[in-house]
Amino acid sequence: MANLASLPHISVGGAVSTATHGSGDHNGNLACAVRSIDLMLSTGEIVSFDRSHPHFDGVVVGLGALGVGLSLHTEPTFDVAQTVHIGLPLQVGLEHFDAIMGSAYSVSWFTRWCDGLVDQVWTKAVVQPVSVRDRLSVGLDLSDLGAAPAGVPVHPVSGADSQACNEQLGVPGPWHERLPHFGLPHTPDSGDELQAELFVDRAVVVDAVRSLAAVGSFIAPALLVSEVRTIAADRLWLSPAFERDVVGFHFTWRSDWALVRLALAAVETALAPSELLPRWAKVTGLAAADVRGRFPGFERFLGLLDVYDPERVFPNPFFDRLVTGSTSRV
């Protein structure tokens, strides 16, 4: 695959259906790999879509409301080396945001939005085949920007066991053992958490980061760690990166809804001027009607349901709340 999420434990169907993503200036979300879909309707009839079908971009990210069978675009295999740098000053990171995020195939920041620091910068560089490596190489050394290379493997969550992570320290390995942060035999992330993610247009990333840093101390009691990633634009109607490059601000929260509810409201308010979009499959404090209104393709997607599932056999409770809810949370 061209890219993967932070964990390998998810299914292809679930990842595609919710527009799951990794990071990388030139990497779209994982659903962009879909070449064709055979949709089994509730009648048992199978309808096939390839990329030339006018509804293809609508049915791929389907939130489970349509049903799937997928054929994926694959890449010739490639090797990746991941390196972590510690303690990048946030202000320096902002001044060099494009250079840093473009410095490797996939780049992630981990931060707690306090101390004026990006705690960790994870870079995943293609090392083989050489042709791809050379094409992507821009030669930025994060040490020149004030960050220090980690001398031992690290975990994004402070105090958690780095054994759960795929190999670091620049040791090359196959794409599927480097693009996810966490290894298949291990528990990903903290293992007991709530997750949220908000996307903004890449053009407003500086304002968005400053806004989050401003609420850093308020959200600290609820936050385990936050991850910043870039996702390339796509054409999928329900993708948060529909027709624009975006930056995703992910939050791994403690498993304490009372605390998280307040923190979530703070980050959603902080990012409101940036016209944020919430990530499917993660928690949001936004009301259903508000979420619907933020996805320009949502009304068109409902039209697909009328065509392919008029009896509404497939939608799940989340989807029902999303479609019918007004001011209540999704």
Ligand SMILES: Cc1cc2nc3c(=O)[nH]c(=O)nc-3n(C[C@H](O)[C@H](O)[C@H](O)COP(=O)(O)OP(=O)(O)OC[C@H]3O[C@@H](n4cnc5c(N)ncnc54)[C@H](O)[C@@H]3O)c2cc1C
């Ligand atoms: C620790 C952790 C780390 C994560 N890291 C990332 C990350 O790095 N990037 C990111 O974008 N997300 C991330 N996520 C979110 C994750 O990608 C989504 O929750 C994803 O949907 C999980 O896939 P799943 O296979 O478990 O899906 P499920 O939860 O099983 O399914 C999600 C939805 O997809 C639909 N669906 C699933 N399979 C099918 C099918 N075969 N046909 C039709 N519909 C189907 C269903 O409606 C279902 O409700 C993370 C989640 C966790 C817990």
